[in-house]
Amino acid sequence: MSGPTSAAAAPRRDALAWLAAAACVAAWTLLRPAYIPADLGPPVLGLARTTWTGGGLLAAGVALATLLGWRRGRPWLGLGLGLSMAAVTGAGDALLSWWEAARQPEMPAFSAAAWALAKLAGEPVAWRGGRLLYDEAQGALEFAPTWGLTAMRPLLQFWLAGGLILCLRERKPRNDATPALLSDGLRLLLLPLLFFGLRYGYLVLRYSSVDEVLAQTAPPALVLFWSPAGMAAALLLSAAAMAWTEGPVGWRPPAPARAWLWAASCAGVAGLCFGSAFAWEDPGRPKSGRVLVDDRLTGAWEPAGRLLDTQRYGDFSAYSFSAMVEQLSHRYAVAVNAERAYTRDYLDQFDVLMLKTPEQPLAEPEIAAIHGWVADGGGLFLISDHTDLMGMSTYLRPLGGPYGLDFRFDATNDAVTGGFDYWRPGLVPEHPVSAGLEVFECMTPCSIRLSGPARPVLTLRRSASTAGDYAHGSNFGTRAPNPADAHGLLVIAAAARAGRGRVLAFSDSTVLSSFAYYTWSHSDFIQRGVTWLNRRNSAAAWLGLAFAVLGSAALLLALRGRAGAEGWIAAAAAVALGGLAGALAAAHVSAAAVAVPEPVDGTVRVGFVREGGHAWLPAVLGSQPEDMPPHGNLMTFIQTPQRLGMETRVVRRDPAVLSELDVLVIMNPDVELGQPEAPAGWIEAVRSWVSAGGRLVVTARREHLGHPHDRYPLYVDGLEFEEAASPEPELRLGVAALGQGRVVAVEGSEVLDVEHMGHCMQYPGRDELRRYAAAFEVFGHLCGLSLPERRGYRPR
Numbered sequence: 001m002s003g004p005t006s007a008a009a010a011p012r013r014d015a016l017a018w019l020a021a022a023a024c025v026a027a028w029t030l031l032r033p034a035y036i037p038a039d040l041g042p043p044v045l046g047l048a049r050t051t052w053t054g055g056g057l058l059a060a061g062v063a064l065a066t067l068l069g070w071r072r073g074r075p076w077l078g079l080g081l082g083l084s085m086a087a088v089t090g091a092g093d094a095l096l097s098w099w100e101a102a103r104q105p106e107m108p109a110f111s112a113a114a115w116a117l118a119k120l121a122g123e124p125v126a127w128r129g130g131r132l133l134y135d136e137a138q139g140a141l142e143f144a145p146t147w148g149l150t151a152m153r154p155l156l157q158f159w160l161a162g163g164l165i166l167c168l169r170e171r172k173p174r175n176d177a178t179p180a181l182l183s184d185g186l187r188l189l190l191l192p193l194l195f196f197g198l199r200y201g202y203l204v205l206r207y208s209s210v211d212e213v214l215a216q217t218a219p220p221a222l223v224l225f226w227s228p229a230g231m232a233a234a235l236l237l238s239a240a241a242m243a244w245t246e247g248p249v250g251w252r253p254p255a256p257a258r259a260w261l262w263a264a265s266c267a268g269v270a271g272l273c274f275g276s277a278f279a280w281e282d283p284g285r286p287k288s289g290r291v292l293v294d295d296r297l298t299g300a301w302e303p304a305g306r307l308l309d310t311q312r313y314g315d316f317s318a319y320s321f322s323a324m325v326e327q328l329s330h331r332y333a334v335a336v337n338a339e340r341a342y343t344r345d346y347l348d349q350f351d352v353l354m355l356k357t358p359e360q361p362l363a364e365p366e367i368a369a370i371h372g373w374v375a376d377g378g379g380l381f382l383i384s385d386h387t388d389l390m391g392m393s394t395y396l397r398p399l400g401g402p403y404g405l406d407f408r409f410d411a412t413n414d415a416v417t418g419g420f421d422y423w424r425p426g427l428v429p430e431h432p433v434s435a436g437l438e439v440f441e442c443m444t445p446c447s448i449r450l451s452g453p454a455r456p457v458l459t460l461r462r463s464a465s466t467a468g469d470y471a472h473g474s475n476f477g478t479r480a481p482n483p484a485d486a487h488g489l490l491v492i493a494a495a496a497r498a499g500r501g502r503v504l505a506f507s508d509s510t511v512l513s514s515f516a517y518y519t520w521s522h523s524d525f526i527q528r529g530v531t532w533l534n535r536r537n538s539a540a541a542w543l544g545l546a547f548a549v550l551g552s553a554a555l556l557l558a559l560r561g562r563a564g565a566e567g568w569i570a571a572a573a574a575v576a577l578g579g580l581a582g583a584l585a586a587a588h589v590s591a592a593a594v595a596v597p598e599p600v601d602g603t604v605r606v607g608f609v610r611e612g613g614h615a616w617l618p619a620v621l622g623s624q625p626e627d628m629p630p631h632g633n634l635m636t637f638i639q640t641p642q643r644l645g646m647e648t649r650v651v652r653r654d655p656a657v658l659s660e661l662d663v664l665v666i667m668n669p670d671v672e673l674g675q676p677e678a679p680a681g682w683i684e685a686v687r688s689w690v691s692a693g694g695r696l697v698v699t700a701r702r703e704h705l706g707h708p709h710d711r712y713p714l715y716v717d718g719l720e721f722e723e724a725a726s727p728e729p730e731l732r733l734g735v736a737a738l739g740q741g742r743v744v745a746v747e748g749s750e751v752l753d754v755e756h757m758g759h760c761m762q763y764p765g766r767d768e769l770r771r772y773a774a775a776f777e778v779f780g781h782l783c784g785l786s787l788p789e790r791r792g793y794r795p796r
Helices: 015-031 050-071 075-103 110-118 153-169 175-209 221-225 228-244 257-279 324-331 364-375 386-403 522-533 540-561 564-592 637-644 653-659 681-689 712-716 764-784
Strands: 125-128 131-136 139-143 292-293 332-336 351-358 378-383 406-407 411-414 448-450 454-465 486-499 502-507 605-609 647-650 661-667 695-700 723-724 733-737 741-747
Touching: 015 050, 015 153, 015 228, 015 540, 050 075, 075 332, 075 454, 110 125, 110 131, 110 175, 131 175, 131 454, 139 175, 153 175, 153 228, 153 564, 175 221, 175 228, 221 228, 257 540, 257 564, 292 324, 324 332, 324 522, 351 522, 351 681, 351 764, 364 378, 364 386, 364 502, 378 522, 386 406, 386 411, 386 486, 386 502, 406 502, 448 486, 454 502, 502 522, 540 564, 564 723, 605 653, 637 647, 637 764, 653 681, 661 681, 681 695, 681 712, 681 733, 681 741, 695 712, 712 741, 733 764
Parallel strands: 292 332, 292 351, 351 378, 378 502, 605 647, 605 661, 661 695, 695 741
Antiparallel strands: 125 131, 131 139, 406 448, 411 454, 454 486, 486 502, 723 733, 733 741
């Protein structure tokens, strides 16, 4: 049966359109998982394989809208409606997610709905200050109606999609249009609000009945609020209610192609301008690169002024900022302050000031001097950690508060696993500092509350906040995440501009310690952060306002014409897609200015490859999984080059990374443990790189599950090795020339694991020191590279 042309003008219900709207919103909730993992494991979360489910829902939404258009005799308009709803809800999800993370708004109306439902159920509750108080045996349990718990973001997306549906409707005669429009608008506002309010109230009752409310659980009971099943139910009920309460309606008649193309073009320009205004960051003008790092306020915590070398071991050798300061010193003029007060005359000698983990407050005159220095173009870097440890967040609040940067007294972890959280880049960079970063591992930071001019730099997508427990040494909380706090989208790094200066705040000092600095993009974040702070604000900051004005003018032009149904649909999609294009363009232009300078004195860069190898590199503060072989942990070994002044990092088996390295380390190459094959041309690329002057180190265990490493010969066959003296008898070393480079073979790598070398934060014994010496021999002598002169940092 073909599309009935006679039905083109016949009134029909838009039930399929409302279902399409619900499907599109649910799809983006799963495709852009703000609170839930890519593959949902815990049964409390309901659905699994969110990528496939989300993609299927998005396709279903477009198909439903197309089917509705076919039934009305206008299939192309139906297809346009589906695509437009997909684009608008997707763009709305991105924008609203940013707003939720940056401002953590609350919706007191949801507390009222939950209070009414709880009262009907006979529960002991109260409603005060816009929040719900639940009487528990352990005390009052408070619920904050945050966007994360109330699902306000999907509700707003549904309103956006519903607005598109209402824009299609024909409204005549003219004197009846306004009441009908008001009636439709009120239904769209109130009916979904009712069902989302009931959802929140029901989940409050469910949460209060869970036994583990006040215990540490993973995932915590809090994830009940993030269940896609509950959200899907609210969306479906909202769609059904909208379809059931409306009568048959007609669609606007077709408009001339010229009219709706004009509307779409103007709307696209408006979206392009609005997206550019949203993502634009003033590139600024570069300063001279004089960096001052504070050691005066930190005491023994995370010292920066002493080198990580071959003589000093133990906790505070690796638990320090020494690797960070040394890397910065290869690109900037770095000084460490151990005793001087921060006067304006002193600050004027520097372009960037890094205040980290203070154990004591600054004096009022020092705070005033720093604020004045920032206003005149200084770059201030504030670094704290979880739960106001040693008062550091309290002492930093007077410095960050005026710029809208407020360190909270909490600790954050993954909401589902309870372990370390991970930041992952999105399609549009949050800020020039985070542009280009790869996955970033956290080690229990605090969250940052933003206000005023502050903007997110790193936002965690599914994080739970836990209040500190000050009866414990590290202040880590012993209770489950509290529904009175913000959860889900939490900011751990943020930035602000003030006058001619800039401020950057970061809340996880642990990942900047020497033992973790060169892992998981931590060093890249610091380099980009200091580079951004080393720029003075310019008149280009006004471009954002100019883009917004131009966008408003273009939008007014789009709204003036009588473009019909096609015009509304095309304009909505054009605004969404234009906004995405503008945001991408502005973000990349802004980020291009944050180009980290090359080292000025030839630092040595070492890359470790663990892919396809029998090696394990867990987080230093984490634990080795039980299913890993006991001799697989090489986390101490990969830090030994840092004690020689080298820069280390874990790299992929990608020929593109070779040009960025001086030394490449292949660790125990093997086909065991289901490791993937190397990419095509990898071995040839490595050999060519060595022939051009690179250094290759290949390690192998003497006994690997009863046989040698299968891939080890691929790197060393055909080379003539000369045996070298080894400080460790169980470690056999050999060196072979290959073109202008060298290959170093290390056999017996069992003695380089943590069981034999010890933990990187422990004092090594005689045997461990012998293995350290062997590692130093490999990187310091056998590789045959000249190392840059190392220097300590005297107080200034």
